[in-house]
Amino acid sequence: MSDTNTRARSRSGGRSARRTLRSTRDITMLPGLTRAIPYCEVMDGSQVEKIDAASMDILENVGVQFRDPIAIEDWKRAGAKVVGEMVYLDRGLVRDLISTIPSDFTYHARNPANNLRLGGPHSVFVPMTGAPFLRDLDDVRRNPTLDDLAMFHKLSHMSPALHSTAHHIVEPYDHPISQRHLRITYSSMKHSDKMFMGMTTSPKNAEDVMDMCAILFGEDFIETHPVTTGNCNGNSPLVWDETMLGAMRAFCKRNQPVLCSPFVLGGANTPASVPATVAQLNAEALSALAYTQVIRRGAPAIYGHYLSTVSMKSGAPMAGTPEISLMNFMIGQMARFYGVPWRTSNTLGGAKTFDAQAGYESATTLSSVIHAGANYIWHSAGWNEAGMHCSVAKFVVDAEQCAMAYKMARGPQWHDFDQALAAVPDVGPGGHYLGHPHTQDNFQQAFFMPELFDNNSIEQWMAEGSKEITQRALEYARKMLADYEEPKLDEAKNEALLDYIARREREIPAASELNQTY
């Protein structure tokens, strides 16, 4: 398999080579990650069964609240015990329903070269979404605009290890909230030919996204091909609300996958125990996964979660803590036990600037979700300040971190082991390898060289302006954007999309309130 990232690196070597790089940057997307390292599994078989049994007990005896009359009627028809808004799910029913969720499937992008398999060993990196602020190209924290969102979609497009443009990476505040989902979706579709996510801010907004996907891909095509992803957050403990369930129905009915994501703040809305938190989260995810199959048997669906622990000082979410890693390992085991692809969150953190805290938090999370074997690795670039801002500097660094994690997860490469070993007697004790032909032919393929880490001497670093990583990353992002070339939409489809948006904008009242928390 070719490693485009390493190929891009191979052009870099000194100032003139870097100048060339600017106009020849290889932005080819890395193929979806097919992992070749083992999963970190911290439970034995009996512990997996313990979690499963505890979750099923919760579903049968505690029940899940579906605050949505349509879902309640759906559940009655499906044979669940229903009391008011409370749904009690028999484990047999749950197991039967989730059995039809595909264990893996292929996402289709408008450029088929960017299609991606998901599930089993197949994983993708998706940038963060939902930030009400950004730290911009000058590291200034402010409210974002549609242009800022376009910038992040362009950076996503140009980052080889990012497999999607997501959707509202930042909230475009210069556009009325009630119509925003149309412009967000269009920006995702327009600025990149990778896959993207679909807004689930209301059932009607989700329908609009489905309609726009039908324009871009064809109504028949999306009936049989996943082309986008919706996220539906649960209200832990054990509640699903009308907005999320309605959006879920919009996606499932059109056969588009949703992330069934309990929103867990460990210790605040779950028990103060790692295994018990996982048991509750697992029950919540199963209840929504089962409901996707009530909506449409065989529709793709993804075991999701947002997962944090909370600070006892402030109630604020924390990241990079040991329990979050452990819960990711355990949730991965549960999702594989059920044979369902799973989503996690990457690069989380609570730092207010792109300081060392942000680095520790992000790298710890990235490493853990890779070892956990997550499939849909969301929030993979830009997240900072507990999701309150997306940082341009952090975005490009995180994207490179994903490229490194990608290479690590592919495992050691043995293809030239014998040739490489043959260099050992050639060089001999006390010799140097840099001049050896095998080294010259293979160095850049063998060893990843990060662009955004500075490994020069302090003297060289000072001569180049004593730039910390934030400054270097912002300069790098500016260069990327200067090189951006739009992968043009088909003209007829572009017009149809714009017509659709214009019509819907006439139909939808332009409410002016902000919505930061979707």
Place this chain on the structure above:
Amino acid sequence: MSDTNTRARSRSGGRSARRTLRSTRDITMLPGLTRAIPYCEVMDGSQVEKIDAASMDILENVGVQFRDPIAIEDWKRAGAKVVGEMVYLDRGLVRDLISTIPSDFTYHARNPANNLRLGGPHSVFVPMTGAPFLRDLDDVRRNPTLDDLAMFHKLSHMSPALHSTAHHIVEPYDHPISQRHLRITYSSMKHSDKMFMGMTTSPKNAEDVMDMCAILFGEDFIETHPVTTGNCNGNSPLVWDETMLGAMRAFCKRNQPVLCSPFVLGGANTPASVPATVAQLNAEALSALAYTQVIRRGAPAIYGHYLSTVSMKSGAPMAGTPEISLMNFMIGQMARFYGVPWRTSNTLGGAKTFDAQAGYESATTLSSVIHAGANYIWHSAGWNEAGMHCSVAKFVVDAEQCAMAYKMARGPQWHDFDQALAAVPDVGPGGHYLGHPHTQDNFQQAFFMPELFDNNSIEQWMAEGSKEITQRALEYARKMLADYEEPKLDEAKNEALLDYIARREREIPAASELNQTY
């Protein structure tokens, strides 16, 4: 098992609690880590055998240069084929020799409560050593003094997850280099009752360290109890020099463990291939491990390495790259294959300041060495700028990171699973757990709360002075040092040590040159 770190955390909650913390900080050392999560093993059995066979081929056919007449004579007596300084080691001889290295053993500290097991699932965190500069309590980069070294020994003593004071964390430039090892060793012994490392800067210096250990622990005691650790770096490819071999003999003869550490800059002094680099490194480590048993059959020894990849731009060492993680996973497998404890390097990185680069590099490395299952986890706090400086701010943050990794590696805690689950029906859908008795009793044990990460809102953070992690960490370090209490040495032993140092300082000429690179 009690988790002292979490107990310390449990006292913290708001400003007045933090004020109390200052006088009651729990500095009890965490017991040596006994891991309960699986190893990340990226090779199958046949690949392990491939590396083993390649390494044995190198030892038999390429040979290893021992630039030391005593070692050459030793090898002849041991039955190796010797041509000049080249030693060719038959695989049968190697396997026989390494078979007597203990697979695990117990380190003894002057406070027996701080004794530590090493090998198999038992690991320890040891701070960095060897920095020619520090970034001090004001984040100023300058040459260190003996007082600065004492400061780091005190911080090591007070960090629950650091299991050792190491030795020359920073180079005390205010003391003549020829006599420095005496003062360094004394500082390690005096400022903490944890274990420490022994200088190997020359065979004679190593003898001095052994003599000082004999004074502190008793000559008979050290004959049968490991009390310190020496590091012997190889010159890759395939060379061991007189200084290191002489120091190795000084330690092994007194039954004290050495780290047999090839010094690998992947691609520069090894082939441009991950598996071939591991094969060469493995051959180098085996040759030194075998030699420890030529010196003294049954002496404890540790499979070591310093491992980096080099930048093609500058030749500088890199850290946090995917290949370093993969090689750590593979080396761990090889060490376990031979049944020998192994050492790796933690928190490496090339950042010039404590910026986000430092955070990413350190956290990536820490995570990888934990998943790799390293036993002697050296350079676990303070390393920055490719080891050119030790940062006070980074030191205390790294120490907390080790405490988090420690908790992660212990795996999920199931002891109160049923009680925690019982809270789920109590709280019910849509409820809150923070007021539940199980939560109140178990929260702080269940979820680690880092002191050095700020997870407050940006408003709160600004109200507290908009402090990035460097500033917060330096304030934290000052508070720790204000609380430091010396664990007094036995008076007679203290006098004997000072007498020994005085005598040796009279005997050793006070050379004035600096030595930054040991």
